[in-house]
Amino acid sequence: MTASGTFGYGIEFADLVNLSDIGGIIVKGTTLHPREGNDYPRMAETASGMLNCVGLQNKGVDYFCKNIYPKIKDIDTNMIVNVSGSSIEDYALCAARINELERIPAIELNISCPNVKQGGMAFGVTSKGARAVVEAVRKAYDKTLIVKLSPNVTDIAEIALAVEDAGADAVSLINTLMGMAIDINRRCPKLSINTGGLSGPAVKPVALRMVWQVAKAVKIPVVGLGGISTTEDAIEFLMAGASAVQIGTANFIDPAVSVKIAQGISRWLDQHKYKSVQEIIGAV
Amino acid sequence: MLYVFLGRFHTLFYMKYNKILTVKEVEWLNQSHVLIKLTDSMPLPEVMPGQFVQVKVENSPRTFLRRPISINFYDRQSNELWLLVQLKGDGTRAMAQLLPGDKLEVLFPLGNGxxxxxxxxxxxxxxxxxxxxxxxxxxxxxxxxxxxxxxxxxxxxxxxxxxxxxxxxxxxxxxxxxxxxxxxxxxxxxxxxxxxxxxxxxxxxxxxxxxxxxxxxxxxxxxxxxxxSLENLMACGLGACLCCVEKTVRGNVCVCTEGPVFNINQLTWELD
CATH class of the missing domain: 3.40.50.80 (Nucleotide-binding domain of ferredoxin-NADP reductase (FNR) module)
Incomplete structure (x- = not known):
């Protein structure tokens, strides 16, 4: 699958990759009301990764349903909407709107965006907050509910257990790690809101460790992401216990990387005489 | 009907490609600028003036993202695409080391000219x-x-x-x-x-x-x-990451897809 915020609505990449070859496309974070996002500059390149502080720029769920959904509903893959909000009511109302869309089989609940002052990550860093959002959304949404977890916590497994107990069908992790970069000549942060979320290969070992911890703790499926850019990276996540993986920042460097990795996993399984990917999930 | 046809034509016209092009020549214009002339065995896609490319830089471990470079020149007859590159950091310096016959992965044409x-x-x-x-x-x-x-x-x-x-x-x-x-x-x-x-x-x-x-x-x-023509910092070049935004009268828009060229009456620069 492609990770939210790294693959637009899929259509931006239609010239470059056969979208139906991707297992799922998780579209950009959608909120109840339109959001302008944060000021420029919103990104900084770092060693083997990047920081971003986009701040959930999107035109709101009404615009999505009216103008974007008709354009993406016939893409032959799982089109999943990432839902974010700044209050429990907003999350539930937004999820309820997406629930009406026939061709959207699942949502990914973003309780882990580090770049929005109110809400977002605030819900995802305590078990109580995470549980409250998921319980409210569960009542408003009856299809597959994936909850995206924040790595900016002391014990991610504890949050995952709370989310599972509140009715999540799956968890995905990790969202970006909060970080910072400074322009030493100007003596100021490189990002407009000072801090941002780190992604890319730099975060992969952290993400892998967290996927391993969460997969041991919960019974629901775990979707692994964080710095995956090669077939071998993806297989590591599967062996750590992920049932599926998302490709994020790597899409910026190779727009077709997700398909290459999906094909690479199949090839690797054949070469190593595995009959099914199930045989390697959680194999460590 | 006409609208549908024009819409389709527009999409076809601006079809984007990720191609591995061949370096024909690297000309040093001065100490800090090189002109990289690229070609391909296939006819290069038509490009419009003001559009840009995203270059995947090899042999530069500290360069993570692609480098957006504007198209300097395109000639259908010689099947050449020229990039005029200022040596600013590790990525552009690695590009300057390219030799005739080397390959360069280029995503293009991007943006509106x-x-x-x-x-x-x-x-x-x-x-x-x-x-x-x-x-x-x-x-x-x-x-x-x-x-x-x-x-x-x-x-x-x-x-x-x-x-x-x-x-x-x-x-x-x-x-x-x-x-x-x-x-x-x-x-x-x-x-x-x-x-x-x-x-x-x-x-x-x-x-x-x-x-x-x-x-x-x-x-x-x-x-x-x-x-x-703006050159805001960008990651994807395709309108997905929403990093390169510029404030306009229509709100924040991506420079990579809505620009890089903007009429100044669309921007919120203080001009008075």
Whole structure:
């Protein structure tokens, strides 16, 4: 699958990759009301990764349903909407709107965006907050509910257990790690809101460790992401216990990387005489 | 029906490709600028002046993202695509080390270019500063081919920093400013006397932001249409990451897909 915020609505990449070859496309974070996002500059390149502080720029769920959904509903893959909000009511109302869309089989609940002052990550860093959002959304949404977890916590497994107990069908992790970069000549942060979320290969070992911890703790499926850019990276996540993986920042460097990795996993399984990917999930 | 047809045509026209091109030549223009000429065994896709490419840089471990580079020139007959690159960091320095026959992975053509409507006989002032002159070469050729008269006003720090002057002269009159007066008129492009003399109908600018703002202020004051080419930091180049946004009258929009060329009346720059 492609990770939210790294693959637009899929259509931006239609010239470059056969979208139906991707297992799922998780579209950009959608909120109840339109959001302008944060000021420029919103990104900084770092060693083997990047920081971003986009701040959930999107035109709101009404615009999505009216103008974007008709354009993406016939893409032959799982089109999943990432839902974010700044209050429990907003999350539930937004999820309820997406629930009406026939061709959207699942949502990914973003309780882990580090770049929005109110809400977002605030819900995802305590078990109580995470549980409250998921319980409210569960009542408003009856299809597959994936909850995206924040790595900016002391014990991610504890949050995952709370989310599972509140009715999540799956968890995905990790969202970006909060970080910072400074322009030493100007003596100021490189990002407009000072801090941002780190992604890319730099975060992969952290993400892998967290996927391993969460997969041991919960019974629901775990979707692994964080710095995956090669077939071998993806297989590591599967062996750590992920049932599926998302490709994020790597899409910026190779727009077709997700398909290459999906094909690479199949090839690797054949070469190593595995009959099914199930045989390697959680194999460590 | 017509709308549907035009819509489809537009999409086909701007089809994006991720191609592995071949380096034909790398020409050092001065100590900090190289001209990389690329080609392919297949005909290169048509590009419009002002569009850009995203280059995947190899052999540079500290370069993570692709590098957005504007298209300097494209020629269908020789099947060449030129990139004029300023050596600024590890990524661009690695690009300068390319040799003829080397491969370069290039995602293109990206963005919307300069205005394509040219009235025969109209004078268009193309203002470039530093490496910002790059996209004006192809645009000057385009304006000339459409029957317009391109006037180039090119600024640099010193004579040694002026780029591709002879190539620009193929398509129109070239006016020069340097900050130290070593070539052309001394000062900034906005101080050049051609601004008082030549009656041009519109201006297209590419260069450092302070220069573009200064030209935009001038255009605003004398009420001449003006478009600028922005180079905001970007990651994907495809409108997905939403990092390269510019504030416009329509809110934050991606420079990579809505730009990089904007009419100044779309921006929120303070011009008064």
């Amino acid at each position: 300069f205005s394509q409507e040219v009235t025969p006989g109209e004078k268009v002032l193309l203002v470039g500063g530093g490496v910002g002159v790059a996209p004006l070469l192809l645009y000057g050729k385009y304006v000339q081919e459409k029957g317009g008269i391109p006037l180039f006003l090119l600024g640099a720090r010193t004579q040694a920093d002026l780029l591709e002057l002879d190539l620009f002269r193929q398509y129109g009159q070239v006016y020069v400013t340097t900050e130290d007066g070593s070539a052309g008129e001394k000062g900034f492009v906005t101080q050049h006397s051609v601004l008082q003399r030549a009656g041009f109908s519109r201006i297209s600018v590419c260069g450092p932001k302070p220069m573009m703002v200064a030209v935009a202020k001038y255009a605003n004051a004398v009420n001449i249409p003006c478009e600028v």
